[in-house]
Amino acid sequence: MLLEIPILLCLANAALIQAATASLSLNSILSLNFQDLPSPPSFSLPVSPNLTITVAYCSSATVSTRFFVTNNSFVDNPGPDGGEDVFEITVDQGLGTFSAVFLEGGVLAIDGASSDDFSFEIGASDSGPMHEVLAVFPLLGDTTSNQALLFSPPFDPPVFSDPSYPNYTLPGPSLSPPSPPDSSPNFTLLLAPTSPQSLTALPQTACMMSSQTSSGNIANESLWLRDEEGWRTQWIMAGLSPQTNYTAYVIQDSTKLSGPMYFVTKSAVFACPLAAFLPYCPGVTYAIPLPSPDNSDLSIYDSTNLPSAISDTLTAYFTNFTTTLTTQACGRDYYSPLQTCADCQRAYFRWLCSVSFPRCGEQSPSTTTTTSATSSPTPTTDTTTIPSPTSALQPQTSSSVPRNPAFTSLNMSYSVLLPCIETCQAADRACPNFLGFACPLARFNANESYGVGYIDGAEPDGQGLGVPGQAQDRWGNVWCNFV
Numbered sequence: 021m022l023l024e025i026p027i028l029l030c031l032a033n034a035a036l037i038q039a040a041t042a043s044l045s046l047n048s049i050l051s052l053n054f055q056d057l058p059s060p061p062s063f064s065l066p067v068s069p070n071l072t073i074t075v076a077y078c079s080s081a082t083v084s085t086r087f088f089v090t091n092n093s094f095v096d097n098p099g100p101d102g103g104e105d106v107f108e109i110t111v112d113q114g115l116g117t118f119s120a121v122f123l124e125g126g127v128l129a130i131d132g133a134s135s136d137d138f139s140f141e142i143g144a145s146d147s148g149p150m151h152e153v154l155a156v157f158p159l160l161g162d163t164t165s166n167q168a169l170l171f172s173p174p175f176d177p178p179v180f181s182d183p184s185y186p187n188y189t190l191p192g193p194s195l196s197p198p199s200p201p202d203s204s205p206n207f208t209l210l211l212a213p214t215s216p217q218s219l220t221a222l223p224q225t226a227c228m229m230s231s232q233t234s235s236g237n238i239a240n241e242s243l244w245l246r247d248e249e250g251w252r253t254q255w256i257m258a259g260l261s262p263q264t265n266y267t268a269y270v271i272q273d274s275t276k277l278s279g280p281m282y283f284v285t286k287s288a289v290f291a292c293p294l295a296a297f298l299p300y301c302p303g304v305t306y307a308i309p310l311p312s313p314d315n316s317d318l319s320i321y322d323s324t325n326l327p328s329a330i331s332d333t334l335t336a337y338f339t340n341f342t343t344t345l346t347t348q349a350c351g352r353d354y355y356s357p358l359q360t361c362a363d364c365q366r367a368y369f370r371w372l373c374s375v376s377f378p379r380c381g382e383q384s385p386s387t388t389t390t391t392s393a394t395s396s397p398t399p400t401t402d403t404t405t406i407p408s409p410t411s412a413l414q415p416q417t418s419s420s421v422p423r424n425p426a427f428t429s430l431n432m433s434y435s436v437l438l439p440c441i442e443t444c445q446a447a448d449r450a451c452p453n454f455l456g457f458a459c460p461l462a463r464f465n466a467n468e469s470y471g472v473g474y475i476d477g478a479e480p481d482g483q484g485l486g487v488p489g490q491a492q493d494r495w496g497n498v499w500c501n502f503v
């Protein structure tokens with residue numbers, strides 16, 4: 021017993037000399053530069069039963085820097101020599117994440133050398149990582165030859181409260197958009213032409229991407245409730261180059277990164293303008309076959325300049341459909357254990373929007389590259405490559421009968437990207453039989469009016485088994501129109 025006292029004193033002395041001079045407080049971020057690190061280069065960590073420490077590089081690291089942590093209060097200087105409860109935070113693509121129990125706090129120490137201007141951030145939190153690469157990617161609405169309509173990842177999904185019997189009142193077509201939530205994440209968008217030494221080669225962190233300059237210019241930025249996934253920041257980007265593959269990232273609150281996502285602008289001859297801001301068809305955020313609007317700053321169609329013949333017909337269909345649907349004793353007589361009249365109405369509205377607003381499209385350049393690659397003289401031994409499917413495009417000439425008669429002729433040839441048949445099947449499934457809603461069958465001529473086999477496979481239970489299993493991907497391919 022007597023012997024232990026001097027040892028403890030000794031340790032206490034060592035701690036006084038060596039202890040970290042700087043500290044990292046809970047739920048905060050420190051921005052650091054290698055040249056002004058404290059001496060010793062270590063930070064005391066807060067007490068938490070569930071602490072997540074993150075390291076994010078804000079510039080490209082040239083020399084290897086390593087990060088060590090300990091939750092053992094008897095270790096002052098965790099390092100490569102290890103020891104009890106000494107852990108290394110492994111940094112991959114500029115981001116390192118470490119979680120553990122820190123009942124007595126701990127120490128984070130930086131080991132190794134780096135260039136003086138190497139900058140990075142460290143964060144400590146008791147509610148998940150402060151720095152993060154989000155699992156959800158930005159979403160492409162559509163492009164023209166020089167514009168792109170892009171969305172952030174969603175937040176705040178809407179809560180549908182279905183009406184109930186006997187006052188089963190369904191909403192009419194929305195004539196104005198719902199009011200946005202009071203607070204939203206701060207999303208910023210970053211774009212650059214895709215190239216091998218581009219953004220993807222940098223540390224994949226929010227602070228690194230925030231320091232890069234974006235291509236194009238933001239013509240409009242607003243919040244939009246596009247679908248039941250929730251609100252998104254919607255950007256209309258202008259000033260882009262035709263037929264160019266762009267890389268896009270979305271930065272959330274300066275700490276989280278979503279991406280990379282890719283998209284391709286249309287060729288210079290593509291004439292269809294974008295449509296957006298249509299409250300009755302919130303998912304219509306794509307190019308439509310109408311002449312360029314001449315009364316719009318953004319060169320897009322929105323609810324203020326869309327020809328009223330289109331919107332009036334659509335809202336009349338909406339209203340008539342709702343009237344017919346509610347002749348059923350909605351909320352009292354159940355036609356399905358899974359679906360309600362409100363579900364039917366939502367699915368029908370989506371389908372009606374997708375068929376009422378034809379979408380202009382073009383074959384993705386990557387598809388053409390695949391075709392020319394197969395015909396190249398270089399023999400390919402890779403037999404596992406499945407050729408990418410071609411998009412559901414249907415050529416229209418200036419004399420073709422427009423798919424929606426309310427659309428005046430565009431007076432030039434273009435291609436329509438057909439709606440995905442799953443939009444139709446969803447309405448068929450959700451609605452009562454007496455409405456007589458039916459979709460064409462894949463084994464007959466469904467592919468003349470719909471994109472068939474992309475999301476779901478042909479079998480009755482082929483849900484998600486189509487090729488490629490989705491309407492579009494994050495590499496810039498778009499196969500059919502899913503509103």
Ligand SMILES: *[C@@H]1O[C@H](CO)[C@@H](O)[C@H](O)[C@H]1NC(C)=O
Nearest residue numbers: 091092105120121122123124
């Ligand atoms: C340190 O972390 C390890 C691993 O998570 C854990 O088993 C141990 O209880 C922690 N010690 C303290 C003092 O928090």
Ligand SMILES: *[C@@H]1O[C@H](CO)[C@@H](O)[C@H](O)[C@H]1NC(C)=O
Nearest residue numbers: 069070071119146147148149
């Ligand atoms: C620690 O925090 C993360 C993120 O908030 C959470 O997912 C996890 O369940 C927590 N673990 C414990 C043991 O509380």
Ligand SMILES: *[C@@H]1O[C@H](CO)[C@@H](O)[C@H](O)[C@H]1NC(C)=O
Nearest residue numbers: 183184186187188189190191
């Ligand atoms: C029925 O519901 C609608 C919408 O919820 C409401 O505006 C209306 O006042 C209700 N009518 C009655 C009689 O409760």
Ligand SMILES: *[C@@H]1O[C@H](CO)[C@@H](O)[C@H](O)[C@H]1NC(C)=O
Nearest residue numbers: 239240241242297318322324
């Ligand atoms: C974006 O465009 C919409 C529709 O034209 C308009 O209502 C909104 O005010 C614009 N927002 C900004 C920030 O310009």
Ligand SMILES: *[C@@H]1O[C@H](CO)[C@@H](O)[C@H](O)[C@H]1NC(C)=O
Nearest residue numbers: 206207208230271272273274
């Ligand atoms: C959003 O983030 C950007 C950059 O990350 C910043 O310049 C801007 O001030 C922030 N806006 C708000 C409202 O916090």
Ligand SMILES: *[C@@H]1O[C@H](CO)[C@@H](O)[C@H](O)[C@H]1NC(C)=O
Nearest residue numbers: 333334335336337338339340
């Ligand atoms: C809506 O219903 C009315 C009355 O039944 C009918 O006159 C009208 O043509 C219908 N409109 C549409 C777009 O179906």
Ligand SMILES: *[C@@H]1O[C@H](CO)[C@@H](O)[C@H](O)[C@H]1NC(C)=O
Nearest residue numbers: 214265282384386495496497
């Ligand atoms: C865009 O570039 C990326 C990265 O090179 C590639 O994977 C993707 O297929 C390209 N997209 C298209 C549609 O060509």
Ligand SMILES: *[C@@H]1O[C@H](CO)[C@@H](O)[C@H](O)[C@H]1NC(C)=O
Nearest residue numbers: 311418428429430431432433
């Ligand atoms: C339609 O195209 C023809 C031939 O290209 C042209 O002569 C005519 O002026 C165009 N009409 C309109 C309304 O643009």
Ligand SMILES: *[C@@H]1O[C@H](CO)[C@@H](O)[C@H](O)[C@H]1NC(C)=O
Nearest residue numbers: 414462463464465466467468
């Ligand atoms: C539709 O599918 C049939 C066979 O399944 C095929 O012969 C035909 O060319 C397809 N039509 C279109 C427009 O893709």
